[in-house]
Amino acid sequence: MKRSLKAIPLLLVVMMFAVLASACGNNSGGSGSKVDVGIVLPTKDEPRWVQDEQRFTDALKDTKYSSEILFSQGSSAKEKENVEALIAKDIKVLIICPQDGDAAAAAAEAAKKAGIQVISYDRLITNTDAVNYYVSFDSIAVGKAQAQYLVDHAKGSGQPLYLYAGAASDNNAFLFFQGAWSVLQPKIADGTFTIANSSEAVALKDTAELTREQESKIISQVTTNWDPNEAKNKAQTHLTAAAADQKGDVVILAPNDGTARSIADVFASDTAITSFVVSGQDAEKASVQYIIDGKQSMTVFKDVRNLVKDSISMAVSILDGKTPETTGINNNGKLDVPTKQTDVQVVDKDNVKAALVDSGYYEAKEFTGL
Ligand code: BGC
Secondary structure (H helix, E strand, O other): OHHHHHHHHHHHHHHHHHHHHHHOOOOOOOOOOOOOEEEEEOOOOOHHHHHHHHHHHHHHOOOOOOEEEEEOOOOHHHHHHHHHHHHHOOOOEEEEOOOOOOOOHHHHHHHHHOOOEEEEEOOOOOOOOOOOEEEEEOHHHHHHHHHHHHHHOOOOOOEEEEEOEOOOOOHHHHHHHHHHHHHHHHHHHOOOEEEOOOHHHHHOOOOOOOOHHHHHHHHHHHEOOOOHHHHHHHHHHHHHHOOHHHOEEEEEEOOOHHHHHHHHHHHHOOOOEEEEEEOOOOOOHHHHHHHHOOOOOEEEEOOHHHHHHHHHHHHHHHHOOOOOOOOEEEEOOOOEEEEEEEOOEEEEOOOHHHHHHOOOOOOHHHOOOO
């Protein structure tokens, strides 16, 4: 009798501790604890997504809600597992950047079934109605800016144009290419550029506006799959096959920084290439250094801080029972998804310091020769 009387208060204390611990916001979302906002990013292998992780961690310090960030490491199966693990932690909002837009539909549907609101982050989850919001950059503007840079730095006429694209499983790859094509096609038609490495693009060179199927044909032929190694191999194959008149001064549409650096390295090592202009995007540190060193021509700076801020305020609005602010819609094949879109900025050697260092995005000491 005496023993059990003593045991009760002790048990109560233990229980109170457990309740307190789960009620306290826990930003790291340690295993077993409840989490308010689950964040799933595609891979740690690309600096772009490590940037996003860092910016999320910085921004989340100031919210009262708890969160947990998981990486899918390039696998849709792992992505689904991550989402299931977060559902088990009782998340109310899922912020997810899909590895593969179509494949992620299953994960989004599982979340929807559990009553979770799904925010598609940077890349759109496609062909499902289980997406509540989309937060992204203006991806068509990204492609336009890359192409416009090539046009603005064109030399003479009939200049060889090498085209590269992102992964066909990523809806953004289509938007980037759509934007780029809208600027490049008139310049192919007027003879400024000659397509050097894509028979599919040559076959469509008179078509100003491509259908998704037409875009798909070109993208499948010149895809890098967002993989710098694949980009490198493709560039090598293209230069090996290229005739003399497809060398000299050339321009290259490279879809992002990771692929731009490897494509640039291949073109730089070919003695028959006299000069090249190459695009990029993401303002990755390594590419910022390439731009300072004159090895990559430009990048499109997508200020991840804004994207993170927008998606967190969207999540907080949802958690607070309010309707998040959106600026437009994006059709994902099944649904017009309310969207919050953010602008982008062109960066080259001339404004690299002002745009990326003086703005506080990076520190000067991270680079040499600024
Ligand atoms: C993103 C880019 C990124 C690419 C490869 C795209 O969806 O918008 O910023 O470079 O994926 O990860």
